Amino acid sequence: MHMETVFNCAIECAQLDDTHNLLVVTALGRIAVYQLAKENGGMNGATSIMLEHCPMGFSLALTLSLIQVDPPLSDPRMPTLPISAHFFNQGHSLMIAHLDSREMYGFPLLLHTVYSA
Numbered sequence: 001m002h003m004e005t006v007f008n009c010a011i012e013c014a015q016l017d018d019t020h021n022l023l024v025v026t027a028l029g030r031i032a033v034y035q036l037a038k039e040n041g042g043m044n045g046a047t048s049i050m051l052e053h054c055p056m057g058f059s060l061a062l063t064l065s066l067i068q069v070d071p072p073l074s075d076p077r078m079p080t081l082p083i084s085a086h087f088f089n090q091g092h093s094l095m096i097a098h099l100d101s102r103e104m105y106g107f108p109l110l111l112h113t114v115y116s117a
Contacts, residue, residue, distance in 0.1 A: 013084050017091040022109070023064065024085040024094060029077025031085065031096060033068040033109060068110050 013026040021036040071078055083099040088106065095106040 012082065015085045015087065017087040020091045022067075022087070022091060024087070026082040026085050026096070028081060029071075029079065031070045031082050031094075032066060033094070034064040035067050037063045037065070070107075 009028045011025055011027045013024075015024045016022070016036075017024075023034045023036055025032050025034070080098040080101040080103065082096050084097045086095045087093070088095055089108075091109075093106050093108050095104065097104045
């Protein structure tokens, strides 16, 4: 799974939850949640990325495992623009705000799973 598969457009928001090592990314009509792990044998369906210019002057390899995506990759994108995402409930839930529809909603995350299309 590559990030281009999920986001072949501009990313609106990226939010990190340090407690559970989660990354939520929103873009045109799609919300994806990734599990972050240091590179030493990733999970199935994981994408490895290299962060070359870390603040401390060292390189870091991370594995991104897609654990949840809304709507599912097999479905069309939602017609609204998810503009911001915030973790709440100690990182077990996610709140999303949409720009054009002026909607805001929250939903629980399915932690410790790997997305399968």
